[in-house]
Amino acid sequence: GQSLEQPSEVTAVEGAIVQINCTYQTSGFYGLSWYQQHDGGAPTFLSYNALDGLEETGRFSSFLSRSDSYGYLLLQELQMKDSASYFCAVRDPNYGQNFVFGPGTRLSVLP
Amino acid sequence: NAGVTQTPKFRVLKTGQSMTLLCAQDMNHEYMYWYRQDPGMGLRLIHYSVGEGTTAKGEVPDGYNVSRLKKQNFLLGLESAAPSQTSVYFCASSQTLLSVYEQYFGPGTRLTVT
Numbered sequence A: 001g002q003s004l005e006q007p008s009e010v011t012a013v014e015g016a017i018v019q020i021n022c023t024y025q026t027s028g029f030y031g032l033s034w035y036q037q038h039d040g041g042a043p044t045f046l047s048y049n050a051l052d053g054l055e056e057t058g059r060f061s062s063f064l065s066r067s068d069s070y071g072y073l074l075l076q077e078l079q080m081k082d083s084a085s086y087f088c089a090v091r092d093p094n095y096g097q098n099f100v101f102g103p104g105t106r107l108s109v110l111p
Numbered sequence B: 001n002a003g004v005t006q007t008p009k010f011r012v013l014k015t016g017q018s019m020t021l022l023c024a025q026d027m028n029h030e031y032m033y034w035y036r037q038d039p040g041m042g043l044r045l046i047h048y049s050v051g052e053g054t055t056a057k058g059e060v061p062d063g064y065n066v067s068r069l070k071k072q073n074f075l076l077g078l079e080s081a082a083p084s085q086t087s088v089y090f091c092a093s094s095q096t097l098l099s100v101y102e103q104y105f106g107p108g109t110r111l112t113v114t
Helices: none
Strands: A003-005 A009-013 A018-025 A032-037 A044-049 A053-057 A060-065 A070-075 A084-092 A098-101 A105-110 B004-007 B010-013 B019-025 B031-037 B043-049 B064-067 B073-078 B087-094 B109-113
Touching: A003 A084, A003 A098, A009 A018, A018 A032, A018 A084, A018 A105, A032 A060, A044 A053, A044 A060, A044 A070, A070 A084, A098 B043, B004 B087, B019 B031, B019 B087, B019 B109, B031 B073, B043 B064, B043 B073, B073 B087
Parallel strands: A009 A105, B010 B109
Antiparallel strands: A003 A018, A018 A070, A032 A044, A032 A084, A053 A060, A060 A070, A084 A098, A084 A105, B004 B019, B019 B073, B031 B043, B031 B087, B064 B073, B087 B109
């Protein structure tokens, strides 16, 4: 089966940089995704890494190391609107390559 | 485009009652999914569909049934609701297997079973 671990909470101030880590144990690996979810809202897709290295999309970057079964989401120039929960997810071959989500990291951005 | 829509947004059921949650997408996506999210937890896959007329079980299928009679609609049924099914239910869709890493989610249905 699949299991993912994330820190439950992270706090940072506006303008800072924060890193949210995700470690995974999987029976097969096809890529790591990141989703953002604001309170009361729906998850929205942020990024996807299938290969090792850094993917950059504006203020957000995502990194993957398959040899370490580890990835992270990097948020730069934090804004108040970045306060949300962030989930990593891996594809699970047991369910038709659908996703298993981590427990989520709640990010609080302080003024 | 409306994207993914869900009906209803809120519902309160008594134990033993039944209901159907409707999900609709207008993006012509092949794959559709039903998840549940409990407080402080990630999303757990209930059932999914890889195309019209097909359904399959996910991680937590017990107590739920689904149907995909039309490509754009995916229905989730609770035949006899239990308090353990109190949760937020999200529907999602994705275009193909190759793009399944990017799922589009509906706004969610908040269900309380008393």
